[in-house]
Amino acid sequence: MLRKLFKFHGGVKPQTNKTESTTQPIAQVPLPDRLVIPLHQAVGGHPRPLVAPGDKVFKGQRIGGADGSLSSAVHASTSGIVHDVVPALMPHTSGLTTLSVIIEPDGEDRWGELDKVNYRRTPPDELRDFLRDAGVVGLGGAVFPSYAKLKPGKEGRLKTLVINGAECEPFITCDDLLMRERAADMLKGIVAMRHMLQAEEVLIGIEDNKPEAVAAVQAAIAASGQSGIEAVAIPTRYPAGGAKQLIRVLTGIEVPHGRRSTDFGVQCFNVGTAYSIYEALELGRPLISRVVTVAGNVDRPRNYEVLIGTPMDHVVRQSGARPDSDRYIMGGPMMGVRLPAFGVPVVKATNCILVGSPALFPPPPPEMPCIRCGECAKACPADLAPFEMYWFSRSKNFGKAQEYHLFDCIECGCCSFVCPSHIPLVDYFRFSKSEIWARERDKEASDAARDRFEFKNFRQEREKQEKAEKLAAKAAATREKVAAEGQAGTTSAAAETPDVAAKPAAPSAEDTKRALIAAAMEKARQQKAQVAPKNTEQLSTETQADIAAIEARRAAAATPPTPDA
Amino acid sequence: MSQSTILGLSTRTAGAMMAFTAAFTALMAFTYEATHAQIAASANEEKMKLITEVLAANAYDNSLLDDYVQLGPTRELGLDHGGRVYRARKAGAPVGLLLEATAPDGYSGDIDLIVAILPDGTVNGVRVVSHRETPGLGDYIDPKKDKDKKSPWIGQFSGLNPATLPLDAWKVKKDGGQINSHAGATISPRAVTNAVARAARYAAANRDRLFGAATGASL
Amino acid sequence: MDLRAYRDIAWNGWWKQNPGVVQILGMCPTLAITTSIVNAVSLGLATVLVMAMSNLASSLLRNFIPYEIRIPVFILIIAALTTVVDLAMNAYLHSLYLVLGIFIPLIVTNCIVLARIEAFAAKNEPLASTLDGAAMGLGATMVLTVLGAMRELIGNGTLFSGIEMVIPGAHEIQVFGGDYPGFLTFILPPGAFFALGCLIAGRNWLEARRQARARSNPPAPQAPSAPEPTSAEPA
Amino acid sequence: MINSPFVRKPASVQQVMLQVLLALVPGIAAYVWFFGAGILVQIALASAAALAGEAAMLAIRGKPKALFLGDLSAIVTAWLIALTFPPIVPWWLTVTATLLAIVVVKQLYGGLGQNPFNPAMAAFCLMIVAYPALMSQWPAAGQLDFSSQLQLIFGGARQVDAITGATPLDALRTALRAATNPDSQLHGLRASQLMDGPAYGMLGGKGGEWVALGFLLGGLWLLQRRIITWHIPGAFCLALAASAGLLWAIRPEGFASPVFHLASGGAMLGAFFILTDPVSGATTLRGKLLFAAGAGVLTFVIRAFGAYPDGVAFATLLMNLCVPLIDMNTQAPVFGHKKD
Amino acid sequence: MLTALLVMTAVALVLGALLGYASLKFKVEGDPLVEKIDAILPQTQCGQCGFPGCRPYATAIASGEADINQCPPGGEEGIRKLADLLGREFKSLSEEHGVEKPKSVAVIDENTCIGCTLCIQACPVDAIVGAAKQLHTVVAGECTGCELCVAPCPVDCIAMEPIVDTLDTWKWRYPVIQIKQAA
The missing domain is CATH 3.40.50.11540 (NADH-ubiquinone oxidoreductase 51kDa subunit)
Structure with missing residues (x-):
């Protein structure tokens, strides 16, 4: 059927x-001198290291433990000695490092204990x-x-x-x-x-x-x-x-x-x-x-x-x-990741190491303007309108780009592949996406900061009030005591005492804050003053000459012009 | 700020509004009174300007705009809603008729004309009063838009007389007549030419009736 | 109010906040009437007159106008003054009046007039307000004039056609000679848009260049002790 | 730095434009055969002006000249201008029109890909409004030999009243209008009778129908090459024929037949080469249908009731204006968001 | 003439009364502008603008008491957004209020900290945890980098460290437009 x-x-x-x-059939690769195993190889939380430098590990031994609700463990690929646990370059376009376990193989390639499961x-x-x-x-x-x-x-x-x-x-x-x-x-x-x-x-x-x-x-x-x-x-x-x-x-x-x-x-x-x-x-x-x-x-x-x-x-x-x-x-030529160096390690995501050369993957012809021919839309497997998204990504109008379903883009590269204007469309979409994520993070952070700030103000206000109440209670107690001792006193006069007492005790929160700010700014200014001369010590002679010239100009500008100036 | 009740505020704004309105309306009324007479004079002068182009000012001595006959709907002149015929006289003798006429078949609708016809039937001059012909194409029927300032197209009608010129010649050349027209733009001149021919015939046929009617009479 | 403030007001009207090419206000007459310099200047001057007078009047009366009814009163002032100008033109410049037609009464609805009263005259003293009205009006007139000149020159090959309506006996100038075929599109409404677009672009370009220059030159003259007048706006 | 994809289809704007130019050749060949070689002079003039204008603007704007001149888009504009203008307009008119199209309508808006209006059609509209008389002088097929064409193009005086007239489209409309006038000799004649003159040929004007056929062939080749899709030509022709057919069916004595409308004027050129300009046209599939159908109806309306002879250019510009709105409202649902 | 005057005055009377009535009847309260400005400000609460927090500064901008170029953490982009919102002209950052710096977080040197709580009081967003006589720590995720805790520290144990890129915060760069180079 x-x-x-x-x-x-x-x-x-x-x-x-x-x-x-x-x-040819699948072949084995001889053991390298050193294995660099990044702990973070999968989507989700960063696994925590389970080994320390100097530890002996067996093949298949867990060296990174899954952490968080979505995470995955990492294992030693061969037996040997843990040389170090340090950040190392990852196989990623960014060229960033990630915490990795570096193993020096002992050549025995000995498995540890393996538990099967039914x-x-x-x-x-x-x-x-x-x-x-x-x-x-x-x-x-x-x-x-x-x-x-x-x-x-x-x-x-x-x-x-x-x-x-x-x-x-x-x-x-x-x-x-x-x-x-x-x-x-x-x-x-x-x-x-x-x-x-x-x-x-x-x-x-x-x-x-x-x-x-x-x-x-x-x-x-x-x-x-x-x-x-x-x-x-x-x-x-x-x-x-x-x-x-x-x-x-x-x-x-x-x-x-x-x-x-x-x-x-x-x-x-x-x-x-x-x-x-x-x-x-x-x-x-x-x-x-x-x-x-x-x-x-x-x-x-x-x-x-x-x-x-x-x-x-x-x-x-x-x-x-x-x-x-x-x-x-x-990966492949359509979605593959450009790597920052030759020596980055093979990770779980590495399905292919594609070796490139200028002849094999020539740099694209210069990017021409979009002529809205719609080829990209014809090629898009997600039914998107890449040229519209490109337009808005290019002008950094991210809201509009999102309206055109930017996040439905799977970055397959079809649009860039067919574009007669040779526009790196996918690069624009990657840029927009990461920019939008960054903005969302910033927005969340600033919203959280605002909430925390407002809560702190509210808390201070409340504390002040509580303090005042406490003082009032204390005053009332004193008054009662006084009254009990038989001293004459009008209630109205006594009632005013707590206010008087409270005032000097609680300077307004605003004032303290202003004072703090002033102090902080003063300190920053001093630091700047301290730092500035430091810079001038290691200047080249040309720069110093430049500075002298600028100073001279400044001085000239500050004095009224003379006829020959 | 004490009277910020709704009633108080309303009274206050109403009063202020009234005062300002009275003052500025008075200003407008005053200006109107002051310019009233001058405006009427200027308007008449403007109308006479066009008439002077088709009939010299020294050819007559009557008050032209006041000496007219009111026409009802007239097919011959293309007037669906009627129009006026002004009569020029010198020392009481008729020296010319000024007919309002309309060419209904312009490229973009009606073309309003004024045609001056001498008592012997000769066309003394024609001017376009208003039209909607395509700019640059058919609008040369209006001498103001005609590139040829020295001998504008519409000047061709001056001196034609239906009594001496056979009716076949009152056509644009494309239709076999003797009136020139520009290449690629014959519709507007054709419409004007036909309208002038009709007007000339009408004037010849009705001359005495038009001159004889009392001023302001409706025919 | 010192001289500098007055200069700022004038500069504001002519360049910085120019009603025609910056605020893009009062487009209806700007586009419709600029088929020749004479038309453009005439309408422009009528606008100047109305703006200066209405700004003056509003400024004088500003303390007597209740806040709640200020807009109707302003409109009233403008309408009255426009009517005065309209009647006067009708009486003494009748043929020009016929050409400008509805656009003279339409000055009432030119939003730049009301905008300046509301934004300026209602808050400032009479002399400055009059100057502001006049400067804004002149700014608009400048745009109208340039537009009119462009359209007349390109569209017709002439300048000052219809001048005899204003100065009897004067004649238009045939710039390119009688053979110029003309470019009718520029006289017709579309040309107004093209010309205005070019003007706005030109102004933005000049302004961008001015700012770029200001940025590349260090802002030294800002120092209070430097009295050189080099920071004066380029004309 | 270059990121994925690292491979690309060997396609370029230049290739697209080149194929469009090639597709115009059959129509041009028919044009030359019936109306003489004057059109070739116009094409050369327009191309030279387009390249010069483009080069000057690129220099001013600091863009690489070789790259953008090589994309051939200016040549396409130039050819379309030459092909839509009467073949005997004076040389300065062709040059001015091309320069306006390239400098104002294309480059001032930001150059290739940024112009909201079709440059060739914008130039056509500018010119027909500015010089309606010159833009309305069309020679009939075989009427003028090459030397008199050259003289008209480069010569000064144009006393051509006797030999040139309006296009069949315009002539028919005038005749139809005259036929409604009881005073006219043509009064009461039907469109089919009015079209009985030697200038009309079989369908849409003698010779004109063959040129249209040439453009149709070129357009079909573009379809086959997948440079254009069927949506725009199809919807345009259908809408033009439908609107013309409707009024023709109601009052055959007052309107021309749909076949006449399709075969005359700029209908075929418009359907396959002008409206399909991707830069100024709609891009979504539904949008293309709407865009072209609108242009078809407008073309008919302008031809039947407007003041200028042909309506394709004005219809194109009017629909160009609507493109952002059309595109925005005709976005197809994306993967996974469709309602089945 | 008199009729015109009378009609106009009567109309004016009615309209004037109506407007006076409407102005009180439909009065609008509140100031949403402050909210909009506050949303643009970075919420570092650093006070470099001279106001105790972002919201007071937003209020000051809305009432015209403060200029739009007093917020160093917001940087040029922030000023541009404010200028757009308020329809004002862009100005460069006022120097007396500080300079734009890379984003950073406060880090307490745990060897030096004496647990005085001064920084805890200074922190506008409660991002420092600890108690008297105990080691304090900055919660990095909540620190806005305002630097307000740096000055009060009696032992100078708080340092500002710039935030480094991680895989989560790394951003793809804007594609380089290659047209110009191709010439």
Whole structure:
């Protein structure tokens, strides 16, 4: 029976460049001298370090513990000594550092104790905790902790479990090879996931340019005897591997931005994730390695099983990078991340190390003005109007950009790909998004500050009042005492005493604050005065000459002009 | 600030408003009185300017604007709502008729004309009083808009007489007549030409009746 | 009120807050009547007259006008003075009056007149108010004149056509000679928009350049002890 | 720094514009065949003026000249100007119009991609308002040889009353109007009878219909190349034919047939080359339909009741004005937000 | 003439009364402008403007007592927004009120702190926790960087540290427009 497939709007067909790296089976990469394992590799909270410099670790030993409601554990990829726990460069465009555990391998590659679990007998919550501590995250690139997605919807069951083997990005073949070589084990992972989600049916979507993978998976399904699992060949079109696009193609359901797909009875996992779930549950092995495609400007494009934390240049060396390589890209050419250095480590999100060169990925022609031709809108798989969003992003009119559904953009790059004016549309959208987030953070912070400030004022006011009341009570007590002692006194005169007493005791809050401010500003001024001369000491002679000239001009301006001035 | 009750404030504003209004209305009334006579004189002068262009001022000696005949709707002159015919006389003798006429088939609607016709039927002059022809295209029928200031298009009618010129010639050249027109813009001149021809014929046929009627009489 | 304050008022009306190209007020006459310099200047001067007089009157009466009814009273003042000007023009410049037509009475509804009374004359003494009205009116007149000149020159190739309506015996100037084909669009309403657009752009450009220059020159003359008049606004 | 995507489709503005120019060639060929080679002179004049004006403005604005002159958009504007103007207008008129289009309508608004109005059509409107007489002189097919065309283009005096007239569109409208006048010789004649003159040809004016066919062919090629979509030409033709057909059906003696409207004047050029200008046109699919349909109805209304011969240019500008409003209100629902 | 005068006066009488009535009947209270200004101010509550907090400064701007260029933390962008809101001309930051600085938070050197609580009293947003004779700590997320706690500290143990980018706060940069370079 042929399954009815649906279409998603837009999409492009870039050159796939996949054949070169699929000729060879997955290979192992020799142990590097040093592994740099960032603790924060998945969406969610930063895991806390569980090891200290000098500690000995086994392969698979937890070195970062999940922290917070959404977080995922991190493990040592091989046995060795913890050299340090320091911030290290991460594989991210920003070039920022993140706390990382640096391990010097002892070469033994010795596993620690591995506990397996029988997922059919374990309660779901425990199972999820197990997967969290095994560090299983989505290997399609989003690195969302898998345990958080392995919850059936409200009805306790799921209609469709979608397994993403589409792998639509050019160059990348890691999922293809994984399906060809490890389809049976991957299927075991899928069965486990199906059990956890109580899914009625499982659809494995594979682009039809990977017939070997389709065949392998179909054979594995047949061999396993499972029913309700189907490998579906879908038309090759980027970004068919986007989770929402794949769900659309296979089920016809469109999951809107900001909604969970479980609400619609669907959940989507990558094939690599399925395999690592198999490893975690059946073998007890946490996620410490993954299949990585090395492609692009290399002599022998190939897929490797790479330990998390292996420096990328170490991996690329196996494939023989050509001398004109000028950059590494993590991921494919459409959505890949430009990396700040060659030596950044392979992380769980690294599906591909794409070696770039000026010849392979030439810089785009100069950006021309938008002519509103609408090509981008035709290509957009999210049905957006990128040229409108571009217009408003460019003019920093973020409110308007959001009105045009900026946040529905999945940054797939189709619009930039087709733009005849060579506008880096996605860059504008990334810019706008981060700018909007920053503004929202600022707004939240300032709202909180306002509330706290107002509360503090209110509190001070209240304290002042309480103080006054206390004083009044005290005065009343005194008065009573006096009255009790038989001294004559008019009530009206006595009633005034507390006021008189209270006044000097409570200077207005305003006054104190003003005094404080004055003091603070005075201090700041003094500091400035102290700092200023310091600067002048290390000035070059030219600068000093400049300063002298400026001083002279200033002096001249200050005196009335003389005839010869 | 003591009387900030609604009634008090209302009385106060009403009073002030009334005072200001009285003062400034008085100012306007005064100016009106002062300029009244001059405005009427200026208006008459303006009307005479156009008439002078088609009939020289020294050709007659009567008070032209007061010596008129009121016409009802007249097909021949294109007047759907009637119009006036002014009569010029010198020493009591008729020297010319000034007919209001309308060409209904302009490119953009009616073209109002004034046509001066001598007692012998000769057209002495034609002027466009108002029109809505396309600027730059058909509006050269108005000598003010005509590029050719020396011999404006509309001057062609001066001296034509239906008695001597066959009716076939009272047409634009495109229609086989003798009146010139600009390339690509023949509709407006055609309309004017036809209207002038009709007016000339009408004047010739009704000359005596028009001159003979009492001043202000309706025909 | 010293001389400097008066100069500021004048500068404000002519350049900084120019009604025609900065505040973009009173567009109806600005666009409709600027087909020739003579029309433009005539209407402009009528506006100046009304503005100066109504500012003066409002300023003189400002302490007697209750706050609640100030707008109707201002309108009354403007309407009365406009009527006076209207009647006078009708009587003594009749042919020009016919050309300017409805736009003379429409001065009443020119928002710049009411705006200046409300914003300035209602708060300032009579002399300054009169000056403000006149300066604003002249600012508007300047715009009208330039627009009129542009449109007449480009559209017709002439300047001062219709001058005989104001100065009998005077003649228009044929700038490009009799052969100039003209550019009728500029005489027609669309031309008014083009010309005004160009004027606004030109003014903004000049202003931007002025500010850029002010920024690149260090603000030294601000020092109180530096009495050089170099900071005077460029004319 | 360059971020993803690192690969791009080999597409450029230049290529788009080049294909538009190529698509104009069949129409131009028919034009030359029927009306003489004078149009080629006009095209050359307009192109030169466009490049000069663009280069000057780019220099003033400090933009790279080679890049923007190479995008060919100025040439497209120039060609459209030449093709919509009568082929025998004096050279200075073509040059002035092109300079106005490039300098004022395009560059002053910010250059390529920023102009709210179609530059060629804006220039057409400016010129027909400024020089209605010159802009209304169209030679009939085969009426003028090349040398007399050249003389009209470059010569001084234009005593061409006898040999040039209005376009069939304009002539028919005038005749139809005359037919309503009881005094006219044409009184009572129907449109079909009025069109019986030698200037009318089969459909929309002798020769004119073949030029229109040429533009139609070029337009279809653009459709096939996916440079344009069917929405704008389709909606425009449909709306023009429908509005013309409605009144024609009610009063055939007072209005021309829809086929005549489609085949004459600038209808085909407008449908495939002018309204489809992406910069000044609507961009959403529904917006395109609305935009072009509006232009179609307006074209008919202006042709039938307006003061100027053809309505395409004015209709285009009027609809250009509405584009922001149309686009804003016709945004398609985005992924996941559709109501099924 | 007299009729005109009478009619006009009568109309004026009625309208004048009506307006006087309406002005009292439909009086509007409150001043939403202050709220709008306050929303633009950065809420650091630092007092560099010379007013004890952002809201007092907003009130002062609304009533015309303070200029719009007295808020260093708001910076040029803040002044521009205020200028837009109030329809005034942009001015550069007034120097006597300070200079625009990168955002920072106060950090207490825990080795030096003597637990005097002076900084706690100074903090306008209660971002410092601690009690008498106990170590104080700044809650970084709540610190607005106003520097008001720096001066009161008798042992000078509070330092302002600029906020560094993290992955959560890192921003994509505005794409460089390459047209000019291509020339």
